[in-house]
Amino acid sequence: MARVAVAMSGGVDSSVAAALMAEAGHDVVGFTMNLWPDWVPPADDGPGCCGLGAIDDARAVARTLGIPHYVLNLREAFERAVIREFADEYARGRTPNPCIACNRAIKFALLLDKIRALGMERLATGHYARVETGPDGAVRLLRAADRRKDQSYVLAGVAREQLARVVFPVGAYTKPEIRAIARRHELRVAEKPDSQEICFVPRGDHSDVVARYAPHAVRPGPIYDGDGRQVGEHRGVARYTVGQRRGLGAAGGRPRYVVAIDAERNALRVGDADALRCQELVATDANWIAIAALRGERAVTARIRHGGADVPAVIAPAGGGRVRVRFLDPPRAAVPGQAIAFYDGDVVVGGAVIDEVRTGESHAVDR
Numbered sequence: 001m002a003r004v005a006v007a008m009s010g011g012v013d014s015s016v017a018a019a020l021m022a023e024a025g026h027d028v029v030g031f032t033m034n035l036w037p038d039w040v041p042p043a044d045d046g047p048g049c050c051g052l053g054a055i056d057d058a059r060a061v062a063r064t065l066g067i068p069h070y071v072l073n074l075r076e077a078f079e080r081a082v083i084r085e086f087a088d089e090y091a092r093g094r095t096p097n098p099c100i101a102c103n104r105a106i107k108f109a110l111l112l113d114k115i116r117a118l119g120m121e122r123l124a125t126g127h128y129a130r131v132e133t134g135p136d137g138a139v140r141l142l143r144a145a146d147r148r149k150d151q152s153y154v155l156a157g158v159a160r161e162q163l164a165r166v167v168f169p170v171g172a173y174t175k176p177e178i179r180a181i182a183r184r185h186e187l188r189v190a191e192k193p194d195s196q197e198i199c200f201v202p203r204g205d206h207s208d209v210v211a212r213y214a215p216h217a218v219r220p221g222p223i224y225d226g227d228g229r230q231v232g233e234h235r236g237v238a239r240y241t242v243g244q245r246r247g248l249g250a251a252g253g254r255p256r257y258v259v260a261i262d263a264e265r266n267a268l269r270v271g272d273a274d275a276l277r278c279q280e281l282v283a284t285d286a287n288w289i290a291i292a293a294l295r296g297e298r299a300v301t302a303r304i305r306h307g308g309a310d311v312p313a314v315i316a317p318a319g320g321g322r323v324r325v326r327f328l329d330p331p332r333a334a335v336p337g338q339a340i341a342f343y344d345g346d347v348v349v350g351g352a353v354i355d356e357v358r359t360g361e362s363h364a365v366d367r
Contacts, residue, residue, distance in 0.1 A: 003027045004167065005115035006124045007107060008061065008069070010054030012189045013126030013170050015061040016178045019185045020169040021124050022065050029120065030062040030069040033111060035078040037200055039212070061187050072114065074106060081105035083200055087213035090206070090238040093263035094337025097306070098198055099154050108162045122167050127151045130171040131163055134290070139164045141289050141348040146174040153306050156341035156351025157287050210238040221266035223248065225256075226275070234268050237261050242357075243276055243333030257333075259359070278304075278334035278359055279327060283352030286323045290349045294323060300342040300349055302327070304334045315342060323352050330359075 006018040008030040022028045032055050055071055062069030082101045089096035112123050128144035129152045139160055144150040158166075170178050182190035201209055211218045218236030225231050232248065234240060239247075244258045248270060257276055260269040288294060294317045301310035302325060312328040325340065334340075334357045342349040 001025045001027060002121040003029070003119060004122045004124050005118075005120040006030050006067075007111060007126075008032050008058035009126065010057035010061075010189065010192075011126060011195065012182050012187070012192050013128070013178060015058070015126070015187050015189050016181050016185075017124050017126045017167075017169040018061065018067065019065055019181060019187065021167070022067055026122075028065075028067045030058060030065075030067055031111070031115065032058040032069070032071050033078075033106065034071050034073045035075060035082075035106070035199065037075065037079060037083065057189050057192070061189060064185065064187055072111070074110060077110055078102070078106055083209065084213055086200075086206075087210045087217075087238075089337050090210045091214035091217035091263060092337075093237050093261035095241040095335045096337045097154065097339055098200075100157055100339050103154060104157045108158045108166065112162060112165060116165070122165055124167040124169055126170055127155060127168050128171055129155050129168045131166055131168055139289075142171075143343075143346045143348075144168075144171045149175050151306075152343075152348050153303050153339065153341045153351075156289070156348050157285070157339060157353075158289075159287060160289050163289065207236065207239045214238070217263070219266060221268070223268045223270055226269070226271050231256075231270065237263050237266060237268065240268060242335045273332070275359055276333045277330040278332070278357050279330050280358045281325050281334050281340070281354055282318055282356040283323050283325060283340050284321060284355045286321050286350060286352040288350040290344065290347050293317075294350075298349070300344060303341045303343070304331055304354065305338060310343060313342075322355070 004021045004026040006021060006028055008014045008018055018028055018030055059069050082098050085101055086096050086098045115123055128146055128149040130142040130144060132140055134140040141152060141155060141163055143152045179190055197204055207218055217238035220233050220235055222230045223232040223234050240258050242258050245255060248256060256270040257273060258268055259271040259275045297314055297316045299314055302313040303310050311331050314326045316324045318324040334354055336354050336357060338354050339351055340354050341351045
């Protein structure tokens with residue numbers, strides 16, 4: 001049996017991951033990452049994965065399971081690699097996914113390095129996904145058995161060599177089954193609700209975080225229509241994302257959506273729903289899991305947001321770690337800064353970060 005570190009967030013999924021590893025006879029040690037920023041008031045500590053309450057829950061679960069538990073202070077690294085990057089991306093007119101940044105920079109990089117230095121052979125987490133060895137002997141990332149809870153999208157940026165040292169114990173179960181296992185082990189988090197918020201945005205308004213690190217991104221500015229006419233004023237580019245309809249305050253009777261954000265000019269462009277259909281995009285930082293490299297065109301299905309539908313696409317290398325994606329059924333509102341994951345059935349081929357989006361019309365916001 002292996003020495004297994006479990007990343008325990010204080011939620012039911014990671015708690016059951018620890019229970020399943022211990023039940024299988026592994027030498028299990030629980031680790032909780034203390035990521036909670038100093039500037040978040042303790043009163044805001046809710047059901048998330050970074051606060052003091054989460055640490056208390058994880059410690060109580062470890063005590064129930066009879067396994068050691070330690071807290072790692074990774075606040076500085078998390079602030080630098082995740083929170084500041086989050087604010088900078090919004091200030092650039094992009095829409096980041098901080099969970100993906102955390103997976104790449106913290107959970108499956110810094111944490112993995114730390115537990116390996118302590119002599120741990122594997123890292124288990126509560127993610128709903130599966131890892132297995134393919135016919136070629138290389139590791140493969142697959143969707144979870146519970147497709148409604150599947151988190152393979154947010155894991156598509158994790159390197160293949162990192163996945164080779166990772167275990168996802170809950171990926172073979174449905175959420176009701178996980179709660180049943182938690183009740184069987186008498187874990188106090190068995191009925192704990194899932195966190196629905198970004199851990200460092202407990203009140204749900206990400207612009208508060210952006211204002212702290214990039215105040216220029218919350219300055220008012222103009223809103224233009226497709227003909228270059230000013231039709232309103234926005235409250236700061238960081239408060240908006242491509243595809244947004246509510247809260248625009250733009251003149252005109254028909255529905256309008258944000259179709260482009262020009263952070264350099266501090267301006268938004270709005271248009272109708274058809275202007276959001278993405279025909280093609282270019283993504284950067286490509287990470288290949290099921291293949292060693294993309295050497296030519298390949299048919300895949302692609303997902304451009306967590307919880308979104310897969311759409312058929314053809315991908316091709318674009319040089320410099322970039323990949324060109326041509327959609328056969330153009331999806332709505334592909335957003336720069338968000339991740340895109342590529343699939344072959346249940347197998348994750350790889351992932352990248354959306355950089356340039358081409359729709360049926362130009363996205364310039366000036367005349």
